[in-house]
Structures are given as C-alpha cells and as structure tokens.
Amino acid sequence: MESYPPFSFLNEQNQLEGFDVDVAKAVAQRLGVKLKLETPSWDVIAAGHWNGRYDICVCSMTPSKARAEVFDFPVEYYQxxxxxxxxxxxxxxxxxxxxxxxxxxxxxxxxxxxxxxxxxxxxxxxxxxxxxxxxxxxxxxxxxxxxxxxxxxxxxxxxxxxxxxxxxxxxxxxxxxxxxxxxxxxxxxxPNVVAIEKGDAQWNAKVTEVIGQLKADGTLGNISQKWIGADISQ
The missing domain is CATH 3.40.190.10 (Periplasmic binding protein-like II)
Structure with a gap:
C-alpha cells in the first residue's frame, strides 16, 4: 500500500519505502532475485487468486480463517x-x-x-x-x-x-x-505474516527458510529498529 506509514508509503521522491518494503528487499536479496514492488488496493491483495500477478505479500497481513482458504502463511514476521x-x-x-x-x-x-x-x-x-x-x-x-x-x-x-x-x-x-x-x-x-498463494509447498518452505535467516542474523530486528524504534519481529 502507498499510504500505510511506517510500513509502506511514498516518500518525497515518489518512491516506495518503509518497514515492509525493506523486508521485501531483504527477502529478494537473500533469494538472489530482482524485486518488483506492486501496490494494488488492499481488497485486491486480500482476495487472493492472484493468477501469477504476485509471488508474495510482505504487506502486514493478519492470518484470518477466511484468508486461509486462499493463502498459505509461511511465517509470522511481526506483531x-x-x-x-x-x-x-x-x-x-x-x-x-x-x-x-x-x-x-x-x-x-x-x-x-x-x-x-x-x-x-x-x-x-x-x-x-x-x-x-x-x-x-x-x-x-x-x-x-x-x-x-x-x-x-x-x-x-x-x-x-x-x-x-x-x-x-x-x-x-x-x-x-x-x-x-x-x-x-x-x-x-x-500477528502479521507473509502470505503466498495456497498450495506451493516448495515456495512455502523457501520463504520460511529465508525469513528465519533474516530473524536469526538480526536483519529483521535492524529493519524494525530503523522504522519502529523497537524490535517487533520477535
């Protein structure tokens, strides 16, 4: 989202930044892939059925029972x-x-x-x-x-x-x-989780592994301190 500071928002240069943005950048860097950020409206994101438009939601999603019908939630990354x-x-x-x-x-x-x-x-x-x-x-x-x-x-x-x-x-x-x-x-x-479309066990395991690494080596904590002033990732 473009207006959800400090998680994601447009800065004065009209660039997307924030806690979620930095987490997404860290995940992409750890995976060795190029990051492409998309900011559709929340109802489009939360509806699921992305049909290949997006690979992952690092977007402060809470794992509700209703959402679990269309998403897998590999790992919680803050509360x-x-x-x-x-x-x-x-x-x-x-x-x-x-x-x-x-x-x-x-x-x-x-x-x-x-x-x-x-x-x-x-x-x-x-x-x-x-x-x-x-x-x-x-x-x-x-x-x-x-x-x-x-x-x-x-x-x-x-x-x-x-x-x-x-x-x-x-x-x-x-x-x-x-x-x-x-x-x-x-x-x-x-709880706030990363979300992926339901049914891809291999991608689920990879996301879980990468977020686990970012927690363990302090990257997630550092991002949290930068944007929140406290570590909300544990």
Missing part, C-alpha cells in the same frame, strides 16, 4: 495491536464498548473491518476467541487510510466517529498530526 483512534477533541470514546452505534473508519477488506463486524477469527488462534465489547457499529470502509484520517480530522461525527487501525501506524500518524489520539487500551493483538 502489532489493533487500537481505536479518535479526534483529539473527543472524550466520549475511551474503550471498545464506546464504539456501539458509532461510525468507524477502516481499510476495506481488512481484519479491522472483520473485527468490527464480529466475524474475525485469527488463523491458529481459534482457541483464543476475540472479545467484541461493542454492540453493532456502522463500519465505513476506505481504500486509503490517509483519506479516513482526513475525514476524522474534520471532527467527531462529521464523517467518522473513530478509526480502528494498527498501533504502530497510529503512533506514526499522531506524531505527525496532533489532531488525533489513541483511545483506551488495545482491542486485540494481531
């Missing part, structure tokens, strides 16, 4: 909590229960959208069901998180009451723009 972001002037939304009846912005086809619809099951964590402390919410899907933040900046209830997103991207945005703040504790923790 990040999901949080509520509100307009800085808002004092009414302070916890998950306060989302009831509110209009909440999320990336379209994201796990945050599934969570707010109460149908998210994280693959591999079926024994730890998520809690949904809110009644029904009005979900507002966006193709672009930057646009959602712009709408939230207009004031609580103008176009949005809040957003649900990744703690790290939220902190990044808030550091640049004081019109927003995080409300309450994290909603749940999300």
């Amino acid at each position: 990040s909590p999901a949080v509520i972001v509100v307009n800085a002037s808002d004092n009414k939304i302070t916890a998950g229960k306060d989302l009831s009846g509110k209009k909440i912005g999320v990336i379209s086809a994201s796990t945050y959208e599934a969570y707010l619809n109460k149908d998210l099951v994280i693959e591999g964590a079926e024994d730890k069901p998520l809690s949904f402390p809110f009644d029904n919410v009005q979900v507002a899907p966006y193709d672009n998180e930057t646009v959602a933040f712009q709408d939230l900046a207009l004031g609580t209830g103008v176009r949005l009451d809040a957003m649900v997103t990744n703690l790290i991207t939220a902190r990044e945005r808030i550091a640049q723009d004081p019109r927003f703040k995080i409300a309450g504790d994290a909603l749940y923790a999300e």
Whole structure:
C-alpha cells in the first residue's frame, strides 16, 4: 500500500519505502532475485487468486480463517495491536464498548473491518476467541487510510466517529498530526505474516527458510529498529 506509514508509503521522491518494503528487499536479496514492488488496493491483495500477478505479500497481513482458504502463511514476521483512534477533541470514546452505534473508519477488506463486524477469527488462534465489547457499529470502509484520517480530522461525527487501525501506524500518524489520539487500551493483538498463494509447498518452505535467516542474523530486528524504534519481529 502507498499510504500505510511506517510500513509502506511514498516518500518525497515518489518512491516506495518503509518497514515492509525493506523486508521485501531483504527477502529478494537473500533469494538472489530482482524485486518488483506492486501496490494494488488492499481488497485486491486480500482476495487472493492472484493468477501469477504476485509471488508474495510482505504487506502486514493478519492470518484470518477466511484468508486461509486462499493463502498459505509461511511465517509470522511481526506483531502489532489493533487500537481505536479518535479526534483529539473527543472524550466520549475511551474503550471498545464506546464504539456501539458509532461510525468507524477502516481499510476495506481488512481484519479491522472483520473485527468490527464480529466475524474475525485469527488463523491458529481459534482457541483464543476475540472479545467484541461493542454492540453493532456502522463500519465505513476506505481504500486509503490517509483519506479516513482526513475525514476524522474534520471532527467527531462529521464523517467518522473513530478509526480502528494498527498501533504502530497510529503512533506514526499522531506524531505527525496532533489532531488525533489513541483511545483506551488495545482491542486485540494481531500477528502479521507473509502470505503466498495456497498450495506451493516448495515456495512455502523457501520463504520460511529465508525469513528465519533474516530473524536469526538480526536483519529483521535492524529493519524494525530503523522504522519502529523497537524490535517487533520477535
């Protein structure tokens, strides 16, 4: 994605950079192949059935039960909590229960959208069901998180009451723009994985091996320190 800092975004030279971009570069270098970055919309990525258009998603994907029908998830490469972001002037939304009846912005086809619809099951964590402390919410899907933040900046209830997103991207945005703040504790923790199309055991094993090497030799930790200021890869 082109507007998901610090994981992937366009810099002032109109070049893609960020945590995920550097991880993808490291994977390609370790494989000895030329990297070609593609940034289709998230709903296109998450739908799967790539038909050879892409080989791998290093794109902060959470392994949901629904996605496991079309993807294999060779390896987890970081974890990040999901949080509520509100307009800085808002004092009414302070916890998950306060989302009831509110209009909440999320990336379209994201796990945050599934969570707010109460149908998210994280693959591999079926024994730890998520809690949904809110009644029904009005979900507002966006193709672009930057646009959602712009709408939230207009004031609580103008176009949005809040957003649900990744703690790290939220902190990044808030550091640049004081019109927003995080409300309450994290909603749940999300594992983030590299994803490949289902059914290629050899490619699955190779990706697992390469990411394992990048973890073991500190490359992933260094990339994490560079972009996040902490090692979120372990």
